Amino acid sequence: MSLLEFENVTLKFGGLTAVDDLSFEVQEGEVFAIVGPNGAGKSTVFNLISRFYDPFVGSIRFDNHDLLQVKPSGVAAYGVARTFQNIELFEHATVLQNLLVGRHRHRRTNLISEILFTPSARRQELENREKVEQIIDFLDLQANRDKMISGLPYGVRKVVEVARALATDPKLLLLDEPASGLSVEETTDMRWWIDDIRRQMGITVLMVEHDMGLVSGVSDRVLAMADGAKLALGTPVEVQSHPAVIEAYLGKAS
Amino acid sequence: MRIIFKTNYMQDIRPWKDRHQLTLYLILPIVVAAAPWWLDDFYLGELTNVLIWAIAGLGLMVLTGHTGQVSLGHAAFLAFGCYANVVLIEAGVPFLIAFPLAGIMTGIAGVTVAIPALRLHGIYLAIFTMALSILMDDIIVLSEPITGGVSGKYIGGVEIFGHLVDRWGTPDQFFWLVLTVAVLVTLGYINLLRTPLGRSFIAARDSEVSAQAMGVDIARTKMISFALSCAVTGWAGALMGLFAGAFNNETFSVLISIQLLMMIVIGGLGSIHGAFLGAIVIGFLPQFLSISKEYVGALFGGNTVAIPGLEFGIFGMILIAFILFEPMGIYGRWLKIRTWFELFPFYRKDMFKRQKSYLKTERLR
Numbered sequence: 001m002s003l004l005e006f007e008n009v010t011l012k013f014g015g016l017t018a019v020d021d022l023s024f025e026v027q028e029g030e031v032f033a034i035v036g037p038n039g040a041g042k043s044t045v046f047n048l049i050s051r052f053y054d055p056f057v058g059s060i061r062f063d064n065h066d067l068l069q070v071k072p073s074g075v076a077a078y079g080v081a082r083t084f085q086n087i088e089l090f091e092h093a094t095v096l097q098n099l100l101v102g103r104h105r106h107r108r109t110n111l112i113s114e115i116l117f118t119p120s121a122r123r124q125e126l127e128n129r130e131k132v133e134q135i136i137d138f139l140d141l142q143a144n145r146d147k148m149i150s151g152l153p154y155g156v157r158k159v160v161e162v163a164r165a166l167a168t169d170p171k172l173l174l175l176d177e178p179a180s181g182l183s184v185e186e187t188t189d190m191r192w193w194i195d196d197i198r199r200q201m202g203i204t205v206l207m208v209e210h211d212m213g214l215v216s217g218v219s220d221r222v223l224a225m226a227d228g229a230k231l232a233l234g235t236p237v238e239v240q241s242h243p244a245v246i247e248a249y250l251g252k253a254s
Numbered sequence: 255m256r257i258i259f260k261t262n263y264m265q266d267i268r269p270w271k272d273r274h275q276l277t278l279y280l281i282l283p284i285v286v287a288a289a290p291w292w293l294d295d296f297y298l299g300e301l302t303n304v305l306i307w308a309i310a311g312l313g314l315m316v317l318t319g320h321t322g323q324v325s326l327g328h329a330a331f332l333a334f335g336c337y338a339n340v341v342l343i344e345a346g347v348p349f350l351i352a353f354p355l356a357g358i359m360t361g362i363a364g365v366t367v368a369i370p371a372l373r374l375h376g377i378y379l380a381i382f383t384m385a386l387s388i389l390m391d392d393i394i395v396l397s398e399p400i401t402g403g404v405s406g407k408y409i410g411g412v413e414i415f416g417h418l419v420d421r422w423g424t425p426d427q428f429f430w431l432v433l434t435v436a437v438l439v440t441l442g443y444i445n446l447l448r449t450p451l452g453r454s455f456i457a458a459r460d461s462e463v464s465a466q467a468m469g470v471d472i473a474r475t476k477m478i479s480f481a482l483s484c485a486v487t488g489w490a491g492a493l494m495g496l497f498a499g500a501f502n503n504e505t506f507s508v509l510i511s512i513q514l515l516m517m518i519v520i521g522g523l524g525s526i527h528g529a530f531l532g533a534i535v536i537g538f539l540p541q542f543l544s545i546s547k548e549y550v551g552a553l554f555g556g557n558t559v560a561i562p563g564l565e566f567g568i569f570g571m572i573l574i575a576f577i578l579f580e581p582m583g584i585y586g587r588w589l590k591i592r593t594w595f596e597l598f599p600f601y602r603k604d605m606f607k608r609q610k611s612y613l614k615t616e617r618l619r
């Protein structure tokens with residue numbers, strides 16, 4: 001069953017066509033990677049799913065819901081979580097607080113019960129902590145749980161962002177360049193984590209990534225894009241050897 | 255350094271870190287509540303004033319410190335709360351109903367303003383709210399039948415369970431009234447910060463895009479923040495009215511707005527302590543200045559003529575000094591000093607340094 005469906009989606013910024021008649025489906029339980037040269041429209045695809053942009057034409061469906069009918073803040077409620085290319089954490093809060101914000105979509109209490117900290121608010125907080133602690137354990141963040149984000153190194157922030165996205169308990173996890181700027185060792189860690197996220201947690205992963213080692217190591221299917229359009233779709237090996245993909249990266253042999 | 259061994263989730267949820275800290279925070283309100291026995295009436299009045307400012311500071315802190323929306327218009331909400339309270343009491347509503355109602359009405363007024371205002375960001379929101387503060391003066395004058403216009407209003411004391419509480423007649427009881435409100439507001443604030451709503455405020459402040467991706471409705475969150483902020487400010491305004499006894503359209507000028515904002519910046523943005531520490535500075539600085547002015551005058555044998563604008567000049571300089579040298583305010587400085595002792599000799603100079611983030615996804619909006 002396909003979890004996410006893009007159907008003939010087109011998005012233009014002025015004269016620039018960022019996404020050009022793009023169609024693809026992400027199956028439940030797979031790791032799906034999007035590759036392509038800079039400016040191919042990969043991150044725009046993510047921002048379309050997050051509803052930051054409205055497509056001109058086409059439909060985006062998630063889990064049998066029409067995503068185009070919801071507000072940007074409503075996407076998370078369906079079970080879509082994401083990370084950002086440039087790390088968008090809550091800088092002046094601790095790792096723990098950041099992860100707890102991820103639990104926001106499970107909020108059941110209201111203003112009054114929170115200000116009075118009623119037993120139901122307390123119970124909810126305990127549940128949130130339990131879930132968050134599991135994720136802290138899973139991603140080895142124990143040493144940093146009470147530290148401010150502003151004092152953390154880049155590699156850790158990258159992991160915290162994944163942790164925060166996992167804290168929302170998503171069905172689909174969007175990872176925007178999870179390995180960019182990471183060392184070789186950290187990239188290997190990330191690879192195992194993505195694998196575990198899929199296998200242990202059963203979360204479908206859609207990621208944008210430039211590191212072909214990571215992409216071919218972890219993903220089931222790869223979509224190659226250039227200039228907003230689909231170039232090739234298939235297994236990592238198929239896509240890497242596809243003539244159109246080689247042409248987009250290396251240019252045409254004269 | 256005390257090492258805390260965490261064995262229970264409640265240890266992170268409770269507002270205190272350990273028994274030691276809890277004891278301190280229980281002793282503090284008791285010592286303050288006993289102030290009528292260890293302070294004379296003049297300083298008790300000053301302390302009451304400081305507490306009222308602290309409540310107003312808590313109100314603004316929700317909006318500016320935790321949600322990141324700068325408001326220069328909170329004097330307007332002080333005025334609204336003040337007038338609402340007095341008008342209700344004059345209409346025969348008992349104080350214990352009129353007072354909460356005044357805050358709630360101010361909160362609703364705040365939401366009405368917030369709907370257009372929150373489309374604006376940063377400095378533009380500050381300008382909008384500042385205009386509001388200036389407009390409030392005219393609104394009070396124009397709605398003379400309700401507000402008494404330029405001649406203002408007067409309120410003696412209020413009756414609580416048939417007992418007259420008056421700032422002049424029974425300063426100790428008025429002080430306890432203010433203290434109760436301050437403690438309740440602070441407790442509510444602490445609870446807010448450890449539950450989803452408070453965290454969504456912080457999320458909206460630090461990164462709107464990712465807050466949205468986590469399911470936080472930015473517009474709604476900011477609106478709730480505005481409502482809470484205005485409600486608390488309204489209560490502070492009501493108490494300010496009772497404290498002053500008489501007030502008119504000029505009592506809550508735009509200068510009060512600026513002073514409020516200065517207060518929370520000096521105290522330390524984004525912390526409950528900051529509102530109280532800032533209030534102490536703002537509350538006692540005028541006394542301190544007038545006392546030191548006499549000393550300086552005596553020292554040079556000069557006169558003690560009042561220098562116009564001296565107070566605001568010094569306030570301004572203090573504010574500039576804080577923004578330049580200690581952007582985290584007095585509370586931030588205290589944290590640094592404490593960390594220095596806790597980690598001695600391992601404290602690093604850059605431990606609290608805030609990194610500038612040059613890459614922001616906000617640009618996609």
